[in-house]
Amino acid sequence: MEDKDLHISRLLSEIEDLKNQLFDANSIIDAIRHGEVDALVLHNDGGPQIYSMESADYTYRILIEKLGEGALSIAHNGLILYCNDYFGKLTNISCERITGSYIVDYFDDPAVFDTLINNLETPAVKQEITLNINGKKIPVTISLTDLHPNVDAIGVVVIDLTEKKRNEQSLLKYQQQLEEKIAELNITNVNLGQFIHVISHDLKEPLRKILMYTERLTDAGQQAEMSPVRVIRASAMRLNSLVDDLVKYAFSSVKEDAATVDLNKVLIEVADDLELIISEKNTIIEYDSLPEIIGSKVQMRQLFSNLISNAIKYSKEGIAPSIKIGYAIATEGENFYYKITVQDNGIGMNTAHLSKIFTIFQRLHMRNEYSGNGIGLAICKKIMENHSGRIEVESTLHEGSLFSLYFPIPL
Amino acid sequence: MPEFKKLHILIAEDDLDDAMIIEGSFENNESFESVRLVGNGQELVDYLNSGSNMLPDVILTDINMPIMSGIEALEVIYNSDKLSTIPCFVYSTSVNPTYETQSKNLGVKGYLVKPNSIEGFDQIPLDILEFLEK
Numbered sequence: 001m002e003d004k005d006l007h008i009s010r011l012l013s014e015i016e017d018l019k020n021q022l023f024d025a026n027s028i029i030d031a032i033r034h035g036e037v038d039a040l041v042l043h044n045d046g047g048p049q050i051y052s053m054e055s056a057d058y059t060y061r062i063l064i065e066k067l068g069e070g071a072l073s074i075a076h077n078g079l080i081l082y083c084n085d086y087f088g089k090l091t092n093i094s095c096e097r098i099t100g101s102y103i104v105d106y107f108d109d110p111a112v113f114d115t116l117i118n119n120l121e122t123p124a125v126k127q128e129i130t131l132n133i134n135g136k137k138i139p140v141t142i143s144l145t146d147l148h149p150n151v152d153a154i155g156v157v158v159i160d161l162t163e164k165k166r167n168e169q170s171l172l173k174y175q176q177q178l179e180e181k182i183a184e185l186n187i188t189n190v191n192l193g194q195f196i197h198v199i200s201h202d203l204k205e206p207l208r209k210i211l212m213y214t215e216r217l218t219d220a221g222q223q224a225e226m227s228p229v230r231v232i233r234a235s236a237m238r239l240n241s242l243v244d245d246l247v248k249y250a251f252s253s254v255k256e257d258a259a260t261v262d263l264n265k266v267l268i269e270v271a272d273d274l275e276l277i278i279s280e281k282n283t284i285i286e287y288d289s290l291p292e293i294i295g296s297k298v299q300m301r302q303l304f305s306n307l308i309s310n311a312i313k314y315s316k317e318g319i320a321p322s323i324k325i326g327y328a329i330a331t332e333g334e335n336f337y338y339k340i341t342v343q344d345n346g347i348g349m350n351t352a353h354l355s356k357i358f359t360i361f362q363r364l365h366m367r368n369e370y371s372g373n374g375i376g377l378a379i380c381k382k383i384m385e386n387h388s389g390r391i392e393v394e395s396t397l398h399e400g401s402l403f404s405l406y407f408p409i410p411l
Numbered sequence: 412m413p414e415f416k417k418l419h420i421l422i423a424e425d426d427l428d429d430a431m432i433i434e435g436s437f438e439n440n441e442s443f444e445s446v447r448l449v450g451n452g453q454e455l456v457d458y459l460n461s462g463s464n465m466l467p468d469v470i471l472t473d474i475n476m477p478i479m480s481g482i483e484a485l486e487v488i489y490n491s492d493k494l495s496t497i498p499c500f501v502y503s504t505s506v507n508p509t510y511e512t513q514s515k516n517l518g519v520k521g522y523l524v525k526p527n528s529i530e531g532f533d534q535i536p537l538d539i540l541e542f543l544e545k
Contacts, residue, residue: 193509196507196509197505197507200504200505200506200507200510201474201475201503201504201505201507204504204505204506205426205475205504208504208525208527209428211527211528212526212527212528212529215528215529216529237527240527244506247505247506247507248506248508251507251508251509254509298508298509298511298512302508
């Protein structure tokens with residue numbers, strides 16, 4: 001009977017123990033349900049160890065869980081206590097499996113973990129490292145924050161750099177392509193320079209000799225208009241002027257070293273160069289104070305020289321040419337330009353022909369009316385393009401023409 | 412230039428036809444006492460650096476010449492303390508604006524274009540004298 005009582009009391013105490021264990025287990029389950037537990041670690045001795053956020057705040061909790069970057073909390077030995085959804089997606093491993101594993105297992109180079117832990121004291125330790133998830137390498141920025149003394153854990157934020165690295169690579173690729181293009185352009189520029197050299201010297205040299213020595217030929221007995229020597233000479237002269245113009249045209253594409261060019265000085269120099277034809281026709285040139293631009297001075301001289309000499313050349317018979325050079329700032333959308341206008345009171349042009357005048361070798365007049373090779377305005381157009389600008393024309397037949405030059409204003 | 416002083420000119424020209432004509436043009440101009448011809452930029456520099464030669468009052472050089480171009484020779488001249496005070500002139504067939512800019516940047520007194528007629532060469536000594544008077 002005593003045995004029986006003993007047995008009963010042992011069973012009762014066992015039931016009491018089990019009740020207690022059940023209560024513990026239920027509390028843990030409840031705590032897990034309510035999100036108060038981050039991790040439950042079962043040690044070999046069977047006792048559970050609970051890691052939980054102190055004063056677990058639901059908002060912060062959700063924030064971390066739904067954060068668009070990987071967020072973990074780890075123990076000082078690297079044991080992962082918590083892992084958010086994003087890190088699970090990044091590694092393609094479920095968070096349940098990640099929690100309880102060691103963070104070092106996800107590092108491509110395990111030695112990095114020691115470095116990170118040793119530098120923990122430094123505020124906001126950030127480092128670019130490579131994760132290795134079953135052979136798949138992922139570049140990330142990792143940052144560790146010691147949550148001590150509030151919590152005995154380390155907060156870890158993992159930012160995926162895959163996209164950034166990919167962008168960096170394509171940027172690098174584009175840069176490489178760009179550099180190749182620049183190298184190509186430089187070669188083209190050098191070739192152009194050599195081409196200009198060839199036509200400006202090697203082609204001209206024999207021509208000059210033809211001109212010099214045909215002058216010494218006499219063609220006695222021939223009527224002046226029929227004179228073969230005269231035709232040879234006239235043709236050689238024309239070829240010579242074509243070669244000169246071609247050199248200028250080719251040169252207008254050369255990218256010279258850009259410098260600050262004061263257009264007022266350019267105009268003074270051009271007026272000086274053209275003094276003879278300016279005074280010959282009693283030309284009046286008025287001009288506004290002009291801006292400085294960034295570009296090639298030689299090309300600016302060429303540009304204004306062509307426009308002013310054209311205005312004089314195509315002036316009306318018996319009327320002194322009057323040339324007005326104006327300046328204003330022009331805007332188009334978000335772009336600003338120095339707009340320089342060259343207006344004359346000359347013969348003007350039929351509007352139907354305006355589209356042709358900037359094309360090389362296009363002329364609107366017979367050669368015996370006005371001299372020239374039809375290259376001056378083509379050069380002007382090239383020079384403006386070379387300065388990232390443009391040239392436009394408005395004209396009224398018998399009344400005059402207005403050329404507008406647009407130089408983009410650098411920001 | 413004072414009128415009593417007659418000038419010695421040193422000319423670098425590789426083209427034999429042109430050399431003959433330009434030599435004649437300077438010899439016919441009474442402001443010039445002597446004309447000395449060399450065949451390229453290297454000969455020009457060698458002549459100037461040789462201690463036995465008297466330095467000229469004026470230098471005239473073509474641009475396109477074998478071995479050493481006129482521009483290269485001018486670079487040597489303008490970098491030498493002894494030679495940089497000699498007034499230099501360039502004349503060339505080329506209308507390439509780059510050469511004119513390069514020459515002017517170096518400090519030449521004038522950039523002349525080779526004429527298309529034999530008579531035109533007689534103008535060159537006159538142009539040089541005009542530049543020197545400026």
